[in-house]
Amino acid sequence: MREFVFFGGKGGVGKTTVSCAYALKCARAGLDTLVVSTDPAHSTADVFDQEFGDEPRPVEGHDGLSAMEIDPDEEVSEHLMETKRALADQVSPAMVNEIDKQIELAHQTPGAYEAALFDRFIDVMRDSDHDRVVFDTAPTGGALRLLSLPEFLDDWIARLIDKRTESIDLYERAAIGGREARRRIEDDPIIERLRERKEMFEFAGHALRERATFFLVLNPDELSLRETDRALDDLDEYDLSVGGLLINRLTPEPDDGEDGHGARYLRERCANERERVATVHEEFAPPVRGTIETRVAEIKGDLLAEVAAELDIEVATEPTP
Template sequence: MTEFVFFGGKGGVGKTTVSSAYALECVDAGLETLVVSTDPAHSTADVFDQEFGDEPRPVEGYDGLSALEIDPEQEVQDHLQGLKRQLNSQLSAAMVNEVDVQLEMAHQTPGAYEAALFDRFVDVMRSAEPYDRVVFDTSPTGSTLRLLALPELLESWIERLMHKRERSIDLYEKAAIGNQEPRRVMDGDPILARLRERKERFEFAGETLRENAAFYLVMNPDELSIRETERSLETLDEAELPVRGLVVNRLTPKPNPDEEGRGARYLRQRVATERDRLERIERELAPPVVATIETRVEEVRGSLLEDVAANLEIDVGSSAGERARTE
């Protein structure tokens, strides 16, 4: 069974770095792995020094690793075109223009981006069979995490819509009885069919996220990141999606004990401040800290990524139902 692992966190904390490193660990453990990124800046391409696209592509130099980059803007456009095509085929010509305008407007609203992204996530989850592990490097805003909390919400909303639609069809059928044969339209109703299809999608997503997925949050040892993580934890908690662990990235390395001077003093002070924050994170946030990663001198790619991967104390071999190893 494929397992889905999500790495979330504020912009720039190291999600792409950590998800890529985690994916390498999975490959090392013999798991067929796919990394899915939604980063508009295409940083997965930077990390592996290779272009990726909308479909999974093997990562050169790593057997068993593939990557896929979702372009959220493109997804919104595709989503809009798809909806237009589907609705236009069901509407009278006079309505088409009106509906097009409405759809264009709906796609400018906050939430459209998330909805399109969500659809693509579900597509990836549905076609994930060739992989043992799918690693999602989620986009910088908290919205991707909120999005994951949506299935339940959307499901009950769709149920209400379906109920309304059924009632109006029912009334329509009854209304005709006086004249002639009762009109039977419920079975072939395209709107009802579409709502039903959406509902199944949400059910699948909700079930998969709850049963075969693990969530990790990446953070930095600073106040802003701690607060943001607290908020994300609340969101995921409300959605009953427990966070399995926290990854604290960009810790300051300790200077050697015999080193003196301004640089060494600065580093010692930073190390002490970060140690206090790390203690606070461990004390106040519920999920365990499953990995701590020091700041490297250079950007993390190539052999440096393997070095970070070796540092990552997340047990990749465990199934989604088990807890990650804590230190």
């Protein structure tokens, strides 16, 4: 298995449970493992009965396992602050107010959340010294498109260099004889920042393509199958490696002798779900790496180890290219 493992899928399908179960499995096999959660609803805090924050912290009672929780709302605000700060250093004070407004507007667009989260994932991958990092969500269509940013930025940076070379030239001609030090295009802070962003997304493209494996968690219903189909297309479009599918929340069968309204309901439901599971096996290319039955109790403690045992996902590391 590769170093970075992502469990994608729509909200509510059970990504956090599966991620924690797999991370537990890795840690028990002796790997130094970090699980990264972004889900404010069903959080690692519930699973491990312990609070986690923005930095990795050891999970009590589980050797070799650490966890961290990223709060996407906080990421958006931080991203906003950082962008403002970075630009304030680079433009005249008169423009700061105007630019701040534009940046705030940009951060209110629906995609800001995904973009900020993606930035943070890149940080985590960059800083990681763990054997395995397990993410309880995967970047989706919108964020994955950011992987094509380097090409766009290349073009943009080239044009900007032209424009700024020209303007520095004009500036110097106007200031002939002045004491102003020579401005150099190499030191231009805006171009520097664009280059940094470009390198960051180049790193992300490489890390996600060469050092990461993606799994998709789904439930046995039409909507979830359709979403999975779409997510597989996205992953395929960006050449990302899919390790398999996990089908979660299968309805338990009633006992053989049971009869009545409840038993009939469950049997019909199970029959429906079996059809969906069959469809997944037949129509989706990646292998099914686990089918997990609904538990009424919260999945934690022994139940988590039980789910971990139901995952047919390998643990051993493979050499990174």
